[in-house]
Amino acid sequence: MNNNPYLPELATIQEIITETGNIRTLRITLNDKDRMERFTFRPGQVGQISVFGTGESTFVINSPPTRKDYLQFSVMKAGEVTSRIHQLNAGDQVGLRAPLGNGFGFDEMKGHDILFVGGGIGMAPLRTLLLYMIDNRADYGDITVIYGARSPKDMCYTYEFEEWRAGGVNLILTVDAEFPGWKERVGFVPTVLSEVAPSPNNRIAVVCGPPIMIKFVLFGLTELGFEDQQIITTLEKRMKCGIGICGRCNAGSKYVCLDGPVFSYDQIRAMGGEL
C-alpha cells in the first residue's frame, strides 16, 4: 500500500455476477498491473470498496490468494454504498483499500479436519478459505461444508458447487422450507448441524451467517463437544477508516476492522457484549 492508508487504489470491475435477488458478486482488478501482480493477502482479509461520491464499505475478499486473476467481492444490497454498488456495471471504476484485517489462521488449521457452517451471504468469507484449502487439499483433513439459505434462490455460488465437490469437499446444502425441484436437505442450519453431527475431534469449525444463525450454531457446536477455541467466526460492525483509528467498530478494546474480522469464540467471549 502507499503511504496514505486512506487513499484507495483505483480498480476496474471486470465482471458482475448476479448471485441472488439482492446479492451481486464483483470481480475487480487493480488498474496498476504491477500492483495487481504483487498483491498478496490472507484468506479472510477484507477490502474497502469506494464508490466515490457515495462512500466506502467493507467486504471480505472472497477469492482465494491462490487465484489471482481478479479479486472477488460479494455485496448484499442493504445501505447507501451497497445500493450504489448494485448499480455499477462491468468496466466501471471503483476504489479499493486492501488487504485490511487479520484473516483466517489457515496455517494453524493445517492437519485438522474442517467444518464450515455458512448461511446466506455468510458463505462469502468461508468461500475464500474453502477454495484456498481445495487448492492446498493435501494440507487438510476432512472438509465438510454445511451451507444453508432461505430458499435455493437465495443461495450464492451455486455455479461452483460441483467444483467444490470435485475438490474433495463434503458439501451439505439446506434450505429453510420445501421448494419445488429442491433435492437436498430442508431445515434450518443449526438443525442440519445436529443431524450431521460432525465429530469435534481434531476439527475446527468456521462459522459465518446472520447473527441469529450464528447464535444457534454456536450453541449446537458446544453441544457437539466443540471447545470455544475450536470455533472461528467473523464479526461485522459499521466501519469507516478500516485501519483501527476512527474508533467506531470496537467490541471491548478490540477493533473489528484491525484485530478482526476473524475471531475465535473464546476471544469473542472475552470482548464483552455490544456485538
Place this chain on the structure above:
Amino acid sequence: MTDSSPRSSAPADQTAANTQGIKIVGFLCNWCSYGGADTAGVCRFKQPTDLRIVRIPCTGRMDPLFVAKSLIYGMDGVLVSGCHPRDCHYAVGNFYARRRMEALKLFLPFMGIDTRRFRYTWVSASEGQQWQKVVTEFSEEIHRLGPNPGVGPRSGENSKISNGLR
C-alpha cells in the same frame, strides 16, 4: 443547487447580463399547477426560462425544508404552487400547506432571508394564462432582486471543491 459561494449583493437595477444565471425552483402540485404550467406550454404562452420545476404529489407534501434548503444554498427564488383551496385532489392537502407556507413566509426575514424570494400561489390545471402571469411576475421580481447572496460560505477551511484536481 451548485455553487453557493456568496455572491456580492447586486445593485438595485439589474442589467440583463448579471441576472443571466438566475435560478428559480418551482414546486408544483401534480394535479393542478403542474397541469397549469403544461396548459401554458401547450397554448404557447411566453414564459421565463429560469424556472426549474419539481413536481410534487400535492402541496401538502411541501416540507418547509425544501424551501429553506433552496434559499440557504443559493437558489435565487422559490415558487410553490398548488390547487386552489377547496380544490385539492386529496381534499385538504393545501389547507395544511397554506398554514405552513404562510408561517415560513413570515419567519424567513427573521433569519435575514429576503422573504420576497419565496412565494406560494394557487393555479389550477386550466389556468394556463394565470400560470404565465404568476411565473412571469415572480421571475421579474427575482431578476429585480438579483442573485441570492446566501447565508455565507460553505466552510471556512476546507471545502472548496473548485480548487480540486489538476
Place this chain on the structure above:
Amino acid sequence: MAVKIFIATDRLDSVLEKLSTKIDLWIPALLKDDKSGPTGFVPYEPGKAVAFDRQTTMSLKKVLLPQVETLLRFEYRKEPEGAINSTLAVEDRREARPTLVFGARPCDVRALTTLDRVFSNGPYVDPYYTERRKNTLFATLVCRQTDAKCFCSSVGGGPADMEGSHLRIVRTDDGYIVEALTKEAQSLLDNLGDAPDASREKQAAEIVEEVSRRRVGDLDTEGSAEAFRKRFEQTDYWVQMVSQCLSCGVCTYVCPTCYCFSITDEAENLKGERLRSWDSCMFYHYTLEASGHNPRPTKLERYRNRVGHKFSYIPERYEGLLGCCGCGRCIRSCPVSIDIRQVVGHLKENTNE
C-alpha cells in the same frame, strides 16, 4: 538565540503580531463578544482578544484534527472519444504549515499523547494528523486557573506539566515570561523582547515551583480498567449513573482526547471530496449498521463505551495510556451535569453488590 523573554501585558498583542509573521499562530480567544462567553482556539488576527484567564470552552484539538477536513478529492472525467466509461482521478494533496499554538494549557497538550498514539504510532499512520503534529509547536501556560472540575493530576498530568510543550509561559504580575524549552522553539523568540530582569525571573520561578506542587483533582484511576470490565454487564450501575444523559455530542466535541471521526463523501455532478469529520460515540448513528442492527442502541451502552474507551480500552490497547487528560470540559459543558469523575470513581465501589 533567545531562551527566555519578558512580554509586558500591554505589549502582548504587538508581540503576537510579530510572532504571526514568523509562523502560523493560533491563540485562545473569545468566540462571542462577552467576557464570560464561550472561548476556543482561533488563528491569530491583530487585535483579537486573547482569552488567557481561563481554560477554553473548546479544546485545541481542532488545530491538529479540524472538525471537518478533506481527505481526498475525486473527479470522474468523461472520455472525449464518446466512450461510455469515464476515467477517475483521485488525489490526496495536503499541506501542513509550521504552526504555533500560543497559550495552550498543560491538560490540552497532554491530551495529545493519546492522539499521537492512535494517529501516529501504528500499526497504521494517519498522515493528515501526523504531518500537522510534526509542524506544530506549543507554548503552554503554567496553569493557575484550575477550578472544581479540573482533575489533571488524577490522570498523570499537572498544572505545571510541560511534557510535550516547546515553550513555557508564566503569567507574572505585569506580563508574561516565555521560555523556550526546546531548541527549535528558541529562534521564535528572537527579536520579540528582552530577557526578564532578576526580580521577575524570581517571581516566575516561584510561581512554577508553587504550581508544580499543586495536586489538582482526587480521582483515583488505579484499577479502573478491571473495575470497568466487572461493571460492564451491570445495567443497574449504568442506569444509575447516566440515566439523565441526553445523548448529545457536547462531551465528545469539547473533549481534547475524543478523536473518533466519520468519513463521508460529498459530490456534485462528477466532482467531489471525501471528508473526515468529528463524530461522537454518543450518537445513535455512530454504530448503526446498514442492516438496521445497532450494537449500542441506547445512551447507556453509548455512555458506557465512552467511559470504557477512556479508562479501559485505550489503556488495554496502548500500554496503560489513559484516554483522559483531566481537563474537566465534559463536566463543565454537560447540559445535565454528569460528572465523569463520579462515574469512574464509583466503578470500584462494591463491585460485587
Place this chain on the structure above:
Amino acid sequence: MLETDRIQLHKLVEEALPELDMMIGWTESCDPLQTTPVFIRDAKLISKLTLGPFCSQNLAGYLVKPPALESVPKDAKPIGICVKGCDSRSLVALIQEKFISRDRVRIFGIPCRGTIDWRKVAQRVGLSDVKSATVEDDFLVIDASGTTHRIGLEDVLARKCLGCRYPNPIIQDVLVGQVATPRSSSLETTYRDVDALDNKPIEERLAFWQSELDRCIRCYACRNACPLCVCQDKCIAETREPRWLTQRVGLPEKFLFHFIHAMHLAGRCTGCGECERVCPMDIPVTLIKEKLNKIMEEMLGYSAGLDPDGVPPLLTFNPGETEI
C-alpha cells in the same frame, strides 16, 4: 420558604412513591449553580430531591426518551415528575400529540419564580471557582474564590424567565409551594427580544445570525434537550438517505439545521428554553423558536401547551381562513 417547599415535596413524594413506577426530579450536582435530573425508585433517595431556581432542566423530555434500557410495559404504574410552569406546557404538548397519556404521569407542579442562568452569574462574579450558591429571599449568595457575592435574583435569571407568562403549572396532580405571579402578561414583554431583532434592518439580522450560528459545533445538544424534538434518532440532520446535510461546518449547514429544528417546533414549542440553556457555545437558539411562537400567536391565535385537548395549529387547518 424554599426549605418549606422542599420538605413538602419530600412528604408528597414519600406518600406517592409506592404507587409510582419512578419519580423524576432534580438533585444537587457537582456544580453549585445547576442541579442534575434524578430518577428515584428507592424511598431512601427521596431526601435528595430539591427544587428552586437552580432546577433549570425541563424533565418532561425524559418521559419520551426513557432513561432505562427496557421499554415501559403498558400496565406499568405511573411515573411521577416535577414540573415548573414551562415544563408543564411541554407535558401538555406531549399529551396533545399522544406521546404520553395523562394517566401515565403523576404531576408534581412547582410554581416557579425563575431559574438561574449560570452564564449571567459568571458575568458578575467572573469565571472563578464558585464554591457554593444559595438563595436568600430575592438574592443569590455566592461564595467564589473566598469572596461572598450577593446578587439580585432578577439580574441572573434565564432570558426566557424574564418574559414568562406561565410560571405556574398548567396541569398538575399536586401543587408544591405558593402560586407565583407571572412576570409578563403581554406579547410585547414576552417577545421583547424577538421584536428587538425584528426592528433591525434585514442585513443586520442576517449578520447577527451569521455570527451567532457560526459558533455552532453541531453537537445537537439543543435537539436532544428539547422535549418536543421527538424524531430523535431519525433526525434529518444525521440521516444519510435522504441526505439533507453534509458533515461540513459551513454556515449553510448550520442555518439549515437550526431552521428545520425551529420549523419542526412551530406551534409546538412551549418556550422552555432548554435548547438555549444547553448550548455549549451560548447561541440564542430559543430566540429562533420564539419568533415562530409569536407568528403562531399572531397568525393563528395559538400558544402551545396550554390545552391538553387542543391540536397544534400546523397539524390541523381551517378552510375558512382565506386571509392567510
